[in-house]
Amino acid sequence: MPELPEVEVVRRGLERWAAGRTVSAVEVLDARSARRHDAGPADFTERLTGARLAVPERRGKYLWIPLSGPGPLTGALVAHLGMSGQLLVNEPGDTDPRHLRIRLLLEPVEDGEDRSRELRFVDQRIFGGLFVDALVEAVDRPGQLLPASVAHIGRDPLDPAFDPEAVHSRLRRRKTGLKRALLDQALVSGIGNIYADEALWRARLHYARPTETLNRTESGRLFEAVREVMEEALAQGGTSFDSLYVNVNGDSGYFDRSLNVYGRAGQPCRRCARQGRESIVVRERFMNRSSAYCPRCQPVPRRARW
DNA sequence: CCAGTAGCCTGCTTGC
DNA sequence: TGCAAGCAGGCTACTG
Known part of the structure; x- marks a missing residue:
């Protein structure tokens, strides 16, 4: 994808x-x-x-x-x-x-x-x-x-003109769940289901977190995580266009190696494992698609917005 | 204007 | 074996 x-x-x-x-x-x-x-x-x-x-x-x-x-x-x-x-x-x-x-x-x-x-x-x-x-x-x-x-598509996190502060303000004014907002291409573009889950995991945020409760530290952490995930994928897939055949079927090589939660339901959370704790990645249906997260380091918020 | 959802699509997998 | 349902999910158009 x-x-x-x-x-x-x-x-x-x-x-x-x-x-x-x-x-x-x-x-x-x-x-x-x-x-x-x-x-x-x-x-x-x-x-x-x-x-x-x-x-x-x-x-x-x-x-x-x-x-x-x-x-x-x-x-x-x-x-x-x-x-x-x-x-x-x-x-x-x-x-x-x-x-x-x-x-x-x-x-x-x-x-x-x-x-x-x-x-x-x-x-x-x-x-x-x-x-x-x-x-x-x-x-x-x-x-x-x-x-x-x-023209209606928002700037993406790799765009030099991407403005985290402006996106933070817009997030705060919304009344929705965090992943729903991340997938809204008018707000911030380029993020699909897979990288949304990966970025949320990195930023240790739950997908149903109400956007209006997000503070600057958290949104900053999130955008940083999105950028990291994208840049790593780019580093792995971005070298394969040196031959005539422009191979882009969505396989950046990123998928098998570096995913931490997407497609890892039932397997241990790597971050928790590093800390000597045990937690199993879960998969839930949300927005008619699957969402994977670690219930220990991405706990369900008290007032969740699904 | 904002939040949320149906429908577009094909092919692979699962269940009866 | 065959058939149907389920699943994958980005985006637009639409409803409430």
């Missing part, structure tokens, strides 16, 4: 392998993967054909490639990977993978040696998709452009 670190790995791969190229042809094999393009697949194809791909950008789990026509910027190709989306760069003629949904043919870069490439959007479950959108100025930063459809 791609979260921010996985999406950043894709962004880097695209910067390395697709930026600077011009789209010569587009094939929408499954219109559902372009359903967020309001004007339909034919318009999607038309807007992309002949466009030049600039350096990809990212906010949270949204990724976009600014497009220039023959002239200045005309918009952006926006991608969201959803649950199972992948963006792959291939040589034309490579065998089509099972869930190939959209294909973009990319012209060679103009040095005579280079070949054409294919940018492929592969997505088993079709929660993700591609669309073309207009670029608008960021409200809090004149001059910074982002797709109109991404």
